[in-house]
Amino acid sequence: MKTGFYPGCSMKGSAREYSESLLALAREIGRELPEVPDWNCCGATAAHNLDRDLALALPARILAAAEKAGMDEVLVPCAACYSRLKVTRHELLADDSLRQRISGLVEADYRGSAGVLNIIEWLGRVPDLEKLVKKPFQRKVACYYGCLLVRPAGVVKFDRPEDPQSMDLLMKKIGADPIDWAFKTECCGAGFSVSRTDLVARLSGQILDDAVSRGAEAVVVACPMCHLNLDLRRPNIEKRAGKKFHLPVIYITQAVGMALGLKPKQLGLQRHKVSPSALLAPASAKPPAGSKSASGDSPASAPLSGSSAGAPASTASKVN
Amino acid sequence: MRSEAHAHGVGAALSDRVREKTGVDVARCYQCGKCSAGCPLASEMDFPPSQVMHLLQLSAAFPELAEQALRSHTIWLCLTCEICYCRCPMELDIPAIMDALRHESLQQRKVNPRARDILAFHRAFLDSVKYTGRLFEMGQVVDYKLRSGHFLQDLLQAPWMFLVGKLHLLPERVRNRRQLARIFAKTLKARENRP
Numbered sequence: 407m408k409t410g411f412y413p414g415c416s417m418k419g420s421a422r423e424y425s426e427s428l429l430a431l432a433r434e435i436g437r438e439l440p441e442v443p444d445w446n447c448c449g450a451t452a453a454h455n456l457d458r459d460l461a462l463a464l465p466a467r468i469l470a471a472a473e474k475a476g477m478d479e480v481l482v483p484c485a486a487c488y489s490r491l492k493v494t495r496h497e498l499l500a501d502d503s504l505r506q507r508i509s510g511l512v513e514a515d516y517r518g519s520a521g522v523l524n525i526i527e528w529l530g531r532v533p534d535l536e537k538l539v540k541k542p543f544q545r546k547v548a549c550y551y552g553c554l555l556v557r558p559a560g561v562v563k564f565d566r567p568e569d570p571q572s573m574d575l576l577m578k579k580i581g582a583d584p585i586d587w588a589f590k591t592e593c594c595g596a597g598f599s600v601s602r603t604d605l606v607a608r609l610s611g612q613i614l615d616d617a618v619s620r621g622a623e624a625v626v627v628a629c630p631m632c633h634l635n636l637d638l639r640r641p642n643i644e645k646r647a648g649k650k651f652h653l654p655v656i657y658i659t660q661a662v663g664m665a666l667g668l669k670p671k672q673l674g675l676q677r678h679k680v681s682p683s684a685l686l687a688p689a690s691a692k693p694p695a696g697s698k699s700a701s702g703d704s705p706a707s708a709p710l711s712g713s714s715a716g717a718p719a720s721t722a723s724k725v726n
Numbered sequence: 727m728r729s730e731a732h733a734h735g736v737g738a739a740l741s742d743r744v745r746e747k748t749g750v751d752v753a754r755c756y757q758c759g760k761c762s763a764g765c766p767l768a769s770e771m772d773f774p775p776s777q778v779m780h781l782l783q784l785s786a787a788f789p790e791l792a793e794q795a796l797r798s799h800t801i802w803l804c805l806t807c808e809i810c811y812c813r814c815p816m817e818l819d820i821p822a823i824m825d826a827l828r829h830e831s832l833q834q835r836k837v838n839p840r841a842r843d844i845l846a847f848h849r850a851f852l853d854s855v856k857y858t859g860r861l862f863e864m865g866q867v868v869d870y871k872l873r874s875g876h877f878l879q880d881l882l883q884a885p886w887m888f889l890v891g892k893l894h895l896l897p898e899r900v901r902n903r904r905q906l907a908r909i910f911a912k913t914l915k916a917r918e919n920r921p
Contacts, residue, residue, distance in 0.1 A: 415861035557808035601847035
């Protein structure tokens with residue numbers, strides 16, 4: 407089984423720490439992740455908003471290149487790219503004349519043999535992840551899936567479309583305590599980050615507000631777009647909300663990487679707007695190594711409750 | 727009514743064209759409003775999603791309502807978060823309808839003026855991809871500023887991004903850029919040049 411890797415444009419630029427932490431993790435667990443040869447942009451929101459054929463052709467070219475390179479599946483860690491590749495494969499396999507037409511456009515015979523894999527599926531395959539944990543990530547985390555990992559449900563066929571659990575289960579495996587909250591799959595404002603920053607500030611602000619009020623110490627994401635909006639857009643969010651949110655936002659690969667004992671620099675943790683340094687301090691007053699029983703029974707450690715969550719510690723400990 | 731539809735340069739009613747492009751029959755919508763209730767941006771829209779469905783349902787009899795749908799701000803505000811489709815009791819793919827309406831709105835040059843910045847961003851994005859095959863974030867933002875006139879926006883963000891290594895000054899490029907150019911020429915460009 408050959409698994410290819412489609413980084414997408416964000417992971418080479420504004421989300422490079424997602425790529426860095428993923429590749430560090432892959433090295434640690436001994437997995438190879440060769441890039442899809444000469445990959446192109448998936449077209450993202452812009453392509454499907456403006457032209458259907460273009461929106462199908464760009465992902466089809468990527469998938470055809472992966473097939474040609476003998477890849478059985480492609481890992482697509484960016485949830486937005488994942489959606490575009492998954493939707494394209496779904497539509498082209500459902501309609502042979504469309505498949506042939508798009509194949510003509512990309513000058514390759516796209517067969518649909520290579521599957522499309524998201525980051526949670528890939529991480530979920532690591533055998534005995536619990537046993538690899540060196541430093542349990544004993545934090546209350548808000549697992550933020552966003553829209554496109556889980557919807558449209560009939561296309562992605564992955565987890566529940568509104569109250570998914572797969573990331574929560576993964577976080578439990580590394581010793582974290584995933585909170586129950588209401589904004590797991592609410593939209594962050596996605597591609598409006600530049601063109602309608604005002605709307606992103608409102609939507610992303612609501613997400614942070616709920617996570618903070620339920621005592622989260624970090625938001626864990628699996629999408630560069632979500633990260634950009636919740637982290638890089640923090641000044642815009644705070645200005646609109648009229649208050650500060652100190653809640654760090656980290657990639658799922660960074661959370662797992664920290665638990666596996668990788669160094670902050672390897673995981674690119676220095677590249678965030680909202681410093682996740684509070685997460686690097688030892689989670690005090692908790693039993694050591696691997697004990698999942700610790701989850702949920704102790705409030706955030708004293709130095710963290712002030713700095714990482716805007717809500718009072720008393721609120722934090724009562725959640726869930 | 728048919729003749730008036732022809733006068734708009736298109737044959738069938740908008741609801742028929744939407745059905746042809748997406749396979750969705752808007753007549754099946756019974757106006758429960760769950761899409762509008764769940765839509766994160768319904769409050770910003772001139773017509774919430776359920777009302778767009780209603781405009782489409784009536785578009786065969788009232789072409790002016792089709793016109794309102796194509797000129798609406800709504801179709802450009804839709805984020806494709808897919809929550810409407812997820813909750814629709816009739817499983818109608820509303821995001822696919824929004825895509826189809828955007829394409830028609832663009833081709834018929836009926837884009838709502840309030841969606842100017844959103845469209846400028848999309849165009850800047852695809853321009854970048856057209857030339858290099860991959861998104862060049864720095865180039866795209868400059869292109870967007872030129873298109874939108876928002877020169878001062880995020881001016882302080884760029885140096886910080888550069889310092890933490892998130893902003894590259896040179897684009898990444900695919901090797902076979904000619905092939906990418908051919909894809910653009912046969913899709914978006916071909917349609918936009920249509921009279």
